[in-house]
Amino acid sequence: LSPLLGRKSKTKPNGKKPAPEEKKIYLEPEYTKSRITDFEFKELVMLPREIDLNEWLASNTTTFFHHINLQYSTISEFCTGETCQTMAACNTQYYWYDERGKKVKCTAPQYVDFVMSSVQKLVTDEDVFPTKYGRDFPPSFEALVKKVCRYLFHVLAHIYSSHFKETLALELHGHLNTLYVHFILFVREFNLVDSKETAVMDDLTGVLCSSACAGGGGGNGASGGGAGGAQNHVKER
Numbered sequence: 238l239s240p241l242l243g244r245k246s247k248t249k250p251n252g253k254k255p256a257p258e259e260k261k262i263y264l265e266p267e268y269t270k271s272r273i274t275d276f277e278f279k280e281l282v283m284l285p286r287e288i289d290l291n292e293w294l295a296s297n298t299t300t301f302f303h304h305i306n307l308q309y310s311t312i313s314e315f316c317t318g319e320t321c322q323t324m325a326a327c328n329t330q331y332y333w334y335d336e337r338g339k340k341v342k343c344t345a346p347q348y349v350d351f352v353m354s355s356v357q358k359l360v361t362d363e364d365v366f367p368t369k370y371g372r373d374f375p376p377s378f379e380a381l382v383k384k385v386c387r388y389l390f391h392v393l394a395h396i397y398s399s400h401f402k403e404t405l406a407l408e409l410h411g412h413l414n415t416l417y418v419h420f421i422l423f424v425r426e427f428n429l430v431d432s433k434e435t436a437v438m439d440d441l442t443g444v445l446c447s448s449a450c451a452g453g454g455g456g457n458g459a460s461g462g463g464a465g466g467a468q469n470h471v472k473e474r
């Protein structure tokens with residue numbers, strides 16, 4: 238018997254199959270290094286002094302929606318009811334809830350479709366995302382932005398965990414990584430997505446953001462120009 242075969246037949250002592258989770262190829266250093274820009278996103282996401290917070294949240298959220306929708310569309314032909322019977326990211330399952338709060342059983346492409354159409358509806362609703370001068374944001378605005386960002390995170394997490402190979406084949410992993418870093422830094426800056434929610438991708442976030450994130454407070458100070466400029470941004474809201 239060759240040693241190779243011997244190794245192959247090895248089972249865990251308790252007889253249980255190992256976790257079904259595949260190797261996370263998106264964590265391979267050769268891929269995590271890939272970006273389309275080395276721009277300092279930490280500074281980019283900060284609220285500029287002269288801009289209203291809600292305006293800033295609205296315009297960024299809308300842009301992330303379009304970019305994540307576009308990124309998903311590149312692999313959507315591989316995300317089918319057969320390949321992705323449930324909406325999952327690593328070992329986490331996501332469920333859609335209808336307007337009455339009822340759990341809806343759906344495949345990943347259906348879930349993404351629910352996300353994209355409901356977000357599209359929100360960001361084009363003048364009562365929620367007003368674009369005309371003098372119109373106010375509704376009191377529920379921040380809660381809605383949080384909801385949108387949570388759903389968009391699910392889509393990003395699903396692309397990484399289920400469609401990274403296809404993204405690689407299309408050579409779009411640099412775009413995906415860049416979009417992910419930008420998005421994560423944005424939602425962290427304004428506390429838009431619960432850390433429990435993003436925990437499923439913490440290993441990736443740790444690697445991708447190791448230079449850019451530097452753990453929330455303080456900043457790393459090592460990179461970027463405008464020394465001191467970072468301190469000026471408005472914290473209270």
Ligand SMILES: [Zn+2]
Pocket residue numbers: 315316317320321345346395399400
């Ligand atoms: Zn899928």
